[in-house]
Amino acid sequence: MRGYVVRENQHFSKVPLETDVPIGIPGPDEVVDVYCAGLNFFDILQTEGRYQIKHPHPFTLGTEFAGVISTSSPIPPGCPFKRGDRVFGANHTGAFAEQIVAKLYKLLPLPDNLTFREGAGLHTTWPTSYEALVSCARVQPGEWVLVAAAAGGVGIPAVQIAKHLGAKVIAAAGSQAKLDLVLGKSKDGLRFHLCADYGINYNSPGWQNEVKKITGGHGVNVVFDPVGIINASLKCIAWKGRALVIGFAGGNIEKVPMNLILLKNISLVGLHWGAYDQKEYPREVQVWCELLELLSSEKLKPVVYPTVYPFERLADGFAALASRRTFGNVSLTIREEPSTSKSKL
Secondary structure (H helix, E strand, O other), rough: OEEEEOOOOOOOOOOOEOOOOOOOOOOOEEEEEEEEEEOOHHHHHHOOOOOOOOOOOOOEEEEEEEEEEEEOOOOOOOOOOOOOOOOEEOOOOOOEEEEEEOOOEEEEOOOOOHHHHOOOOHHHHHHHHHHHHHHHHOOOOOOEEEEEEEOOOOOOHHHHHHHOOOOEOOOOOOHHHHHHHHHHOOOOOOOOOOOOEEEEOOOOHHHHHHHHOOOOOOOEEEEOOOOOOOOHOOOOOEEEEEEEEOOOOOOOOOOOOOHHHOHHHHHHHHOHHHHHHHOOOHHHHHHHHHHHHHHHHOOOOEOOOOOEEEHHHHHHHHHHOOOOOOEEEEEOOHHHHHOOOOOOO
């Protein structure tokens, strides 16, 4: 089968699409025909050997995927799926290939109302945002939530989830074009589900003053930060605010002055969703039960970057992602979506 194999640490543009990649041998796992795969920053880091989890070479690149249980797949006893069912999921490796041997417990039914492109970017971003806001921050109706990188892969879910919870949302992004997207003011006609209430550009000096002005001097109750702006946001966080450390997409791991945490009674909370399957699996199951209900009822709606990247153009997709031109989830189309075959919730 075809797939992208990393044989040494190198720039993402040099990872070849090979034609004779072996499919793994399924044990109690399942073989999935991959239709779309999600592109993430950590995939780029993995090609260069800069990600915290190191895979021995060679390995097939890719983590998130959506597809169909293969007609050749074994079906373990008690399995909730049958051959032909639409699913989405994640593996440590192997998603950027025509087939993947997937862990059964990492597969979920793809709601009938979602495409493979939408499903390919669900598995990491949406539960990260949901668990952070619902369980870690316990966002309440009427509270102020500041979402950094609001047009990004975890930012758009965070905006929608915070709005669904009844919060007032301030979107933070690095350009007016991205702010227009999440505010529902895009000139190209794009309209997001559940838009932010206000927007600020965090590249503008003194943006914290604008946040305080918007909140009537109160400050925000919750900061959702996948970028690395915790220190800057301490100037506009409210008394007993909750600062959520989601990631460091800006490239800088901050050192936070703990005296400022003390002075405002701030709760500083990290969220590593990738550890839940080992540390807190029952909660992972519960999160997905709640999310799938919201997604299937269209109370929440995935946003996919409109440019379609065919299987042969992985490097182009990565280049767009690395340049921060994209918004929402970026996907790689590995095969065309069939007109039939539905998931069962």
